Amino acid sequence: MTTGGFADGAVEFLPVLAVGATADIFVVDDERVLRRYRDLRDATAEAALMRHVWEHGFPAPALHSSDGAEVVMERLYGPTLLQALASGEFSLQDAVEIMADLHQRLHAVPPPPEATGDDVVIHLNLHPGNVVLSETHGPALVDWAKVTLGPVDLDIAMSAIILAEVAVDSGGDYSRAARAMLVNFLAVAGGNPLAQLDAAAQDRFDDPVLQPGERRLVAPAAALVRRYAPSVIFGA
Numbered sequence: 001m002t003t004g005g006f007a008d009g010a011v012e013f014l015p016v017l018a019v020g021a022t023a024d025i026f027v028v029d030d031e032r033v034l035r036r037y038r039d040l041r042d043a044t045a046e047a048a049l050m051r052h053v054w055e056h057g058f059p060a061p062a063l064h065s066s067d068g069a070e071v072v073m074e075r076l077y078g079p080t081l082l083q084a085l086a087s088g089e090f091s092l093q094d095a096v097e098i099m100a101d102l103h104q105r106l107h108a109v110p111p112p113p114e115a116t117g118d119d120v121v122i123h124l125n126l127h128p129g130n131v132v133l134s135e136t137h138g139p140a141l142v143d144w145a146k147v148t149l150g151p152v153d154l155d156i157a158m159s160a161i162i163l164a165e166v167a168v169d170s171g172g173d174y175s176r177a178a179r180a181m182l183v184n185f186l187a188v189a190g191g192n193p194l195a196q197l198d199a200a201a202q203d204r205f206d207d208p209v210l211q212p213g214e215r216r217l218v219a220p221a222a223a224l225v226r227r228y229a230p231s232v233i234f235g236a
């Protein structure tokens with residue numbers, strides 16, 4: 001197999017930029033990285049949706065090529081939003097606004113022709129670890145592994161659950177910060193995440209990337225989202 005001009009095995013000789021949960025990111029050159037799923041699952045559909053949102057001005061890395069499990073894309077420079085939060089460079093409120101803004105912009109992208117009903121492109125993994133504060137495009141969204149077409153509320157509910165998982169992890173360093181982020185995120189993100197909360201929790205629970213310890217956090221996290229959802233607080 002060749003991918004983006006890389007002959008069989010050649011990828012192994014590229015420097016590794018990051019080892020993620022499901023994929024390895026290799027440096028191709030100053031402008032490009034190669035992302036490859038370790039289980040070699042096919043990334044074609046994901047790459048097509050990445051290209052679609054990029055063509056509509058959404059800040060995703062520009063796609064160079066895709067072949068099977070490998071995607072060659074623009075190399076972004078900058079810390080992740082999670083790193084900027086940890087270093088104190090960005091406040092919790094900054095982070096929440098960036099997350100809400102990325103949701104809004106993504107959901108405003110005209111859906112591709114195969115979308116039905118009110119479905120739009122949804123990322124389903126929009127959290128501070130997947131936002132790169134890039135020099136070129138400002139906050140940019142990476143890790144399109146779960147991208148699909150679906151309801152806006154499902155995307156918002158999923159981000160809320162991911163924040164809530166950190167909040168309910170009482171032993172975790174970021175537990176209190178994540179709770180504050182969750183409350184603020186729910187207040188600014190809009191939509192009606194409660195409408196898709198059960199579906200989001202199930203999808204998250206079934207995500208093979210989660211460790212057993214993380215999976216145990218999903219149900220309490222969903223309960224926390226339910227407690228802080230604006231429609232519960234304000235009776236909207």
Ligand SMILES: Nc1ncnc2c1ncn2[C@@H]1O[C@H](COP(=O)(O)OP(=O)(O)O)[C@@H](O)[C@H]1O
Pocket residue numbers: 017018019020021022023024025033035061073074075076077080129130132142143144145
């Ligand atoms: N296009 C890119 N340019 C630069 N760094 C990237 C790019 N895509 C991903 N990364 C870095 O690699 C890390 C892991 O990538 P990600 O796609 O999130 O994989 P995983 O599914 O394993 O979490 C990201 O948090 C980011 O720091």
Ligand SMILES: [Mg+2]
Pocket residue numbers: 020129130143
């Ligand atoms: Mg990631």
